Amino acid sequence: MSEQTRMPAGRPSKGERTRARILAAAAELFAASGFHAVSLRDIAAHAGLTHAGLLHHFPGKDSLLIEVLDHRDREDAEVLSQVAPREHPEEFLRGVVRVVHRNMRTPGPVGLYARISTEAADPDHPAHAYFVRRYELLRAGLTEAFTALAARTGAPPGHDPALTAQTLVAVMDGLQTQWLLAPAAIDMHAAVVAFFARIGLDFRDVPPLPDRRSGSEPSSASTTSAEADT
Amino acid sequence: MSEQTRMPAGRPSKGERTRARILAAAAELFAASGFHAVSLRDIAAHAGLTHAGLLHHFPGKDSLLIEVLDHRDREDAEVLSQVAPREHPEEFLRGVVRVVHRNMRTPGPVGLYARISTEAADPDHPAHAYFVRRYELLRAGLTEAFTALAARTGAPPGHDPALTAQTLVAVMDGLQTQWLLAPAAIDMHAAVVAFFARIGLDFRDVPPLPDRRSGSEPSSASTTSAEADT
DNA sequence: GTCTATACTCGGATAGAC
DNA sequence: GTCTATCCGAGTATAGAC
Numbered sequence: 130m131s132e133q134t135r136m137p138a139g140r141p142s143k144g145e146r147t148r149a150r151i152l153a154a155a156a157e158l159f160a161a162s163g164f165h166a167v168s169l170r171d172i173a174a175h176a177g178l179t180h181a182g183l184l185h186h187f188p189g190k191d192s193l194l195i196e197v198l199d200h201r202d203r204e205d206a207e208v209l210s211q212v213a214p215r216e217h218p219e220e221f222l223r224g225v226v227r228v229v230h231r232n233m234r235t236p237g238p239v240g241l242y243a244r245i246s247t248e249a250a251d252p253d254h255p256a257h258a259y260f261v262r263r264y265e266l267l268r269a270g271l272t273e274a275f276t277a278l279a280a281r282t283g284a285p286p287g288h289d290p291a292l293t294a295q296t297l298v299a300v301m302d303g304l305q306t307q308w309l310l311a312p313a314a315i316d317m318h319a320a321v322v323a324f325f326a327r328i329g330l331d332f333r334d335v336p337p338l339p340d341r342r343s344g345s346e347p348s349s350a351s352t353t354s355a356e357a358d359t
Numbered sequence: 360m361s362e363q364t365r366m367p368a369g370r371p372s373k374g375e376r377t378r379a380r381i382l383a384a385a386a387e388l389f390a391a392s393g394f395h396a397v398s399l400r401d402i403a404a405h406a407g408l409t410h411a412g413l414l415h416h417f418p419g420k421d422s423l424l425i426e427v428l429d430h431r432d433r434e435d436a437e438v439l440s441q442v443a444p445r446e447h448p449e450e451f452l453r454g455v456v457r458v459v460h461r462n463m464r465t466p467g468p469v470g471l472y473a474r475i476s477t478e479a480a481d482p483d484h485p486a487h488a489y490f491v492r493r494y495e496l497l498r499a500g501l502t503e504a505f506t507a508l509a510a511r512t513g514a515p516p517g518h519d520p521a522l523t524a525q526t527l528v529a530v531m532d533g534l535q536t537q538w539l540l541a542p543a544a545i546d547m548h549a550a551v552v553a554f555f556a557r558i559g560l561d562f563r564d565v566p567p568l569p570d571r572r573s574g575s576e577p578s579s580a581s582t583t584s585a586e587a588d589t
Numbered sequence: 590g591t592c593t594a595t596a597c598t599c600g601g602a603t604a605g606a607c
Numbered sequence: 608g609t610c611t612a613t614c615c616g617a618g619t620a621t622a623g624a625c
């Protein structure tokens with residue numbers, strides 16, 4: 130799914146630059162208007178070529194979507210994969226809070242993600258396998274963190290790390306839905322901090338994340354420890 | 360948005376019966392394959408007419424969608440509106456658990472709802488206002504219930520009923536996303552019961568809801584107390 | 590290897606005949 | 608109230624210019 134994504138580092142060829150332009154245009158337009166509402170002709174025009182020319186670089190609209198998702202994914206992975214959930218669970222969970230905080234500055238990509246993740250419930254959807262795997266990894270990483278945390282601090286009797294992980298993911302996703310519909314009424318960051326407080330973690334002091342630098346490739350997105358083997 | 364939805368009660372005219380047939384076909388096909396994957400020609404054929412004939416009864420595909428959602432909404436409202444959140448908060452919350460439980464038997468409509476609710480983040484979406492209002496009402500009802508409950512049982516110091524309501528809604532929505540992607544891995548009912556347990560409510564014994572009777576109009580869906588004034 | 594031109598099929602939507 | 612005919616724009620595929 131994400132092979133051949135290492136940076137050429139040297140001088141990018143003309144085709145590679147065109148590809149990057151297309152990807153940037155797709156990300157922007159998808160984020161602004163969603164997947165179905167945007168046509169290949171729109172994206173192509175935005176990137177300065179015809180839709181047939183675009184199809185020389187990408188086999189179809191679906192693959193374009195997946196590559197856009199994959200790219201954004203690596204940006205979050207940059208934050209979360211700095212620290213292994215098993216060894217430094219608190220730090221890992223702090224990273225989650227920081228991502229949520231930053232998400233409140235980027236409704237476009239957040240909306241895109243929310244939209245596609247629900248569309249992808251259909252097994253025939255091009256991004257289905259992508260999201261199944263993504264959620265598995267997310268839950269696995271959080272479960273590891275909660276397990277390590279419970280072992281360290283002494284777990285309450287009925288505590289279930291996997292259930293907590295699943296619920297935390299649900300809270301973050303569900304908050305996005307409400308926030309996207311009524312941004313002024315929902316404070317995702319505060320709600321997630323409150324959720325952590327309910328399970329005994331005080332994350333009120335977690336510092337915000339710097340603004341995402343605009344449209345550049347991640348400098349080093351090699352192996353992400355968040356993608357550890359289950 | 361939902362005017363002219365009272366039952367004519369007398370003998371339905373031919374047009375009304377056709378309308379009902381179209382609506383039933385749309386609900387079935389949307390639930391089975393989603394919104395975008397189903398064409399007006401599919402729905403029309405399923406209802407026994409051409410797509411142009413269908414468009415005589417509904418101005419467009421969007422309005423068809425909204426009416427389908429509205430219809431399903433009233434069915435859930437039947438459960439939740441039996442009891443006022445302020446007077447009988449436990450019963451009201453029990454109703455929520457029962458709806459979640461029943462949802463696990465109907466992935467089609469649940470998926471449709473999840474999809475549309477994220478698409479509707481776009482202010483230009485035909486269902487935008489619908490979902491904004493729906494979430495406001497949901498949160499308002501739950502906030503009332505949690506407030507009444509806190510007043511009765513003695514509230515913990517830092518307890519915020521509105522925040523709890525918002526988080527519960529998020530949990531239910533987010534669980535749906537994960538469940539739709541991997542039904543075998545997620546038990547929405549158990550997770551919601553666990554969430555209630557975390558805030559001190561034992562809902563393990565809530566009885567399931569009977570199966571939805573197939574394709575008939577609600578017998579009396581007049582005023583829903585869940586739609587009380589905010 | 591990069592791109593344009595063109596065409597095919599299917600979608601939603603409209604106009605007007607019956 | 609329903610149909611036929613038609614329009615426009617979507618995703619996709621192919622041929623061929625450079």
